[in-house]
Amino acid sequence: MHHSFDFGAILAASNRASWQIEDVLPDEATLDFGRNFLPEALARTAVAGGLSSDEQRLLNQIRGHEYLSMFGMVEEFILPFVLDHARPQLDGDDERVRALLQFAGEEAKHIHLFRLFHRRFTDGFSTSCDVIGPPEAIAAHVLAHDPLSVALLILHVEWMTQSHYLDSVRDDGGLDPLFKSLLRHHWMEEAQHAKLDTLMVEALAEGRDQAAIDIAVDGYLALGGFLDDGLKSQAALNLTALERASGRSLPAKERAALIASQHQALRWTYIGSGMTHPKFAATLAAIAPAAAQRVAAIAPAFC
Ligand SMILES: [Fe+2]
Ligand SMILES: [Fe+2]
Numbered sequence: 002m003h004h005s006f007d008f009g010a011i012l013a014a015s016n017r018a019s020w021q022i023e024d025v026l027p028d029e030a031t032l033d034f035g036r037n038f039l040p041e042a043l044a045r046t047a048v049a050g051g052l053s054s055d056e057q058r059l060l061n062q063i064r065g066h067e068y069l070s071m072f073g074m075v076e077e078f079i080l081p082f083v084l085d086h087a088r089p090q091l092d093g094d095d096e097r098v099r100a101l102l103q104f105a106g107e108e109a110k111h112i113h114l115f116r117l118f119h120r121r122f123t124d125g126f127s128t129s130c131d132v133i134g135p136p137e138a139i140a141a142h143v144l145a146h147d148p149l150s151v152a153l154l155i156l157h158v159e160w161m162t163q164s165h166y167l168d169s170v171r172d173d174g175g176l177d178p179l180f181k182s183l184l185r186h187h188w189m190e191e192a193q194h195a196k197l198d199t200l201m202v203e204a205l206a207e208g209r210d211q212a213a214i215d216i217a218v219d220g221y222l223a224l225g226g227f228l229d230d231g232l233k234s235q236a237a238l239n240l241t242a243l244e245r246a247s248g249r250s251l252p253a254k255e256r257a258a259l260i261a262s263q264h265q266a267l268r269w270t271y272i273g274s275g276m277t278h279p280k281f282a283a284t285l286a287a288i289a290p291a292a293a294q295r296v297a298a299i300a301p302a303f304c
Contacts, residue, residue: 002287003283003284003286003287004196004199004280004283004284006196006197006199006200007096008094008096008097008099008100008197008200009096011100011193011196011197012096012099012100012103014192014193015100015103015104015107015190015193018189018190018192018193019107019190020186020189020190022110022113022114022117024186025114025182025183025186026114026117026118026121026179026183030121030179031121031125031179032121032122032125032177032179032180033177033178033179034062034125034126034177035058036058036175036176036177037058037061037062037065037175037176037177038061038062038064038065038066038068038176038177038180039061039064039065039068039176039180040165040169040170040173040176041169041173042168042169043064043068043165043169043266043269043270043274044060044061044064044266045262045263045265045266045269046058046060046061046064046266047061048262049259049262049263050255050258050259050262051251051252051255051258051259052243052259055247056243056247056249059243059246059247060239060243060263062122062126063130063239063242063243063246064239064266065122065180066119066122066126066130066132066242067130067132067235067239067267068270069115069118069119069122070115070119070132070134071132071235071271072111072115072187073112073115073116073119073136074132074133074134074136074139074140075155075158076108076111076112076115077112077136077137077139077140078139078140078143078144078151079108079155079158080105080108080109080112081140081144082144082148082151082152082155083101083104083105083108083197083201084105085148086101086148086152086201086204087101087102087105100193100197101197104193104194104197107190107193107194108194111187111190114183114186114187118180118183121179126246127246128242128245128246129242129245130238130239130242130246131238131241131242132235132238133231133234133235133238139231142227143224143227146220146223146224147216147217147220148205149202149205149206149209149214149217149220150217150218150219150220150221150223150224151220151224152198152201152202152205153202153217153218153221153285154221154224154225155198155201156195156198156199156201156202156281156284157221157275157276157278157281158275159191159194159195159198160195160275160278160280160281161271161274161275161278162187162188162191162195163188163191163192163195163278163280164274164275164278165184165188165270165274166184166185166187166188167188168274170184170185170188171185195280199280199284202284202288203284203287203288205217206288206289211289211291214288214289214292215289215291215292218285218289218292218295218296219292222296222299225272225276225303228271228272229268229272229303232264232267232268232271232272233260233264235267236260236263236264236266236267237260239263240256240259240260240263268302268303268304269303269304272303273300273301273303273304274304276296276299276300276303277297277300277304282296282297
């Protein structure tokens with residue numbers, strides 16, 4: 002086994018890490034629109050060609066708005082998925098039941114917190130920003146897939162939030178402190194989710210032959226393709242939001258180049274950083290060694 006996760010230890014860690022919404026977002030707190038919201042490693046806005054520094058910061062904040070919306074969206078399908086996974090075994094292991102219900106409760110809290118942050122953003126940002134969706138339709142599409150495919154996608158998302166915080170947010174002193182605190186608190190609870198998801202993936206793979214597991218990995222890759230189409234649309238929506246906020250229309254050639262480079266930045270943020278996470282790769286390799294190599298070969302396109 003490539004890990005030593007167990008429900009009792011995860012439950013204890015979850016109790017220690019737990020926080021309240023008002024700890025993260027006090028009533029009087031406001032976002033500082035003079036600062037960036039996302040680290041450059043994810044936003045890639047400081048290298049966005051043809052933009053002034055003010056426009057780069059605006060685009061960075063629009064990426065922050067997108068981040069709030071994307072997490073609101075993925076947690077919309079994680080919550081029912083975890084509840085469905087817990088439901089058939091409510092009379093089973095007590096620590097398993099409690100850990101999974103706590104996982105679901107934390108995701109409901111995260112949806113709430115991301116929504117409140119979204120409101121704080123729209124209160125302070127001068128113009129509107131559009132996002133792909135609606136979340137209910139995206140959740141319905143995702144949840145129509147094989148549960149093991151969905152569990153792999155969720156595992157990818159949970160480890161992805163770990164790498165976002167540890168690799169690029171934690172040591173970035175230039176970010177808006179409130180947004181940074183959101184990412185830190187999210188990271189604290191997601192650390193337990195990543196472990197629970199590993200156990201969910203293993204439970205769902207148990208008893209399946211290799212062919213059935215490989216089909217589920219294909220489902221995970223199909224969901225990645227679905228997500229990628231959405232990210233391409235989102236990159237274009239972000240550029241429209243930038244033009245609205247800055248009051249300047251971008252020349253067609255510059256706009257097309259920016260959409261392409263920002264699409265790649267979104268790919269890294271939501272696909273590559275999860276797909277290449279060593280813990281995700283290790284779990285995948287443990288249940289589907291050949292498929293894991295296939296995923297590793299595809300991953301550079303999303304980095
Ligand atoms: Fe979350
Ligand atoms: Fe989570």
